Amino acid sequence: MDNIVITGDQAKANVTTNESWVKDGKNVSFVTTSRVTLTLSTGNAVLLRAVSQVTIN
Secondary structure, three states: EEEEEEEEEEEEEEEEEEEEEEOOEEEEEEEEEEEEEEEEOOOEEEEEEEEEEEEOO
16 A cells, blocks of 8 residues: 545555466466545445556466
């Protein structure tokens, strides 16, 4: 998570997730890059919106 901007009870951030596994003896990776908007609700961060780009190798 980086480029975090907090305004009031909302925050926007860049989030990157990486997953990888082996299938049929080959490495496979799944990378998601998102710009998310979070809000505070009952003491927890709640996802309001996400725009994502997925790359599968």
